[in-house]
Amino acid sequence: MNKKQMIGSLFGLGLLTGAAHASTDSVEQALVMVNSGELQTQGMAMVLANTMQAQGTHVDVLLCGKAGELALKGTENAPLKPKNVTPEQLMMKLKQGGANVSVCALFLPNSDKGKTALRAGISVAKPPQISQIMRDKNTRFFSF
Template sequence: MKRLMTAATLTLATLAAPMAHAEGPSRLVTVLTAPEPQTQLMAMVLNMQAVAQGKTVHILLCGPAADIALKEAPASATAGQPPKGMSPQGLMQTIMSKPDTKVEVCAIYLPGKGATPEVLLDGVGVAKPEDMASSIMSEDTQVMSY
């Protein structure tokens, strides 16, 4: 009887492990610094897929990538990319319209440009380093960086 109970317990544990692992973290933090529009767009595509899978998404834009958050963004941020003609900024705005999403520029981006938050698209915030560090370090968070 003891062997049967041990075997049953091991079987249930084996079956449950892949299911628990398949769910994974509930949050995705993406740190995007890449200047290339194709890389920026792919980062947005993957974030959109995470949103579609019910994940909470937090995008941190730093350096040249933060330019996609500007009201007067460069053409590279607004020009459509193949194969579907989406732009990095356009898909980012679509993501921002979804629940449980946040887009922020890094804390040093605006001071580095000599600008204020008024130059950012509505809904884009400025990250607080302590909050961003806490978010990145959370056990239920997956971090991607481009």
């Protein structure tokens, strides 16, 4: 029995916690989809995405619905404690670290905004590309 099989058996028997099991797997690529308009949810999504990126995971972020407003130049939310940063600041840190950040393809057409309203480096998602990322067996999908 190899190490992964043994850990799987122990996990199945309830002898190991989920955290111990998860530590044996490395996430190479993550797609973080943020739909919530709630600031703390947006902030936590960005905190976790930044943490994954710092641990070596390539992160793609897809902003849909109310969360798409984070991508707009004019959006300035109140800072969140304890670090006093906004979700959009955390999002731009991700971008600077190499993450791809995009708004859903339906976001701009269903608002009164055009592409020029987006922050620098943020694009409009192309469904075939997002679908390919989602279908990739090495990608983990996280939704907030």
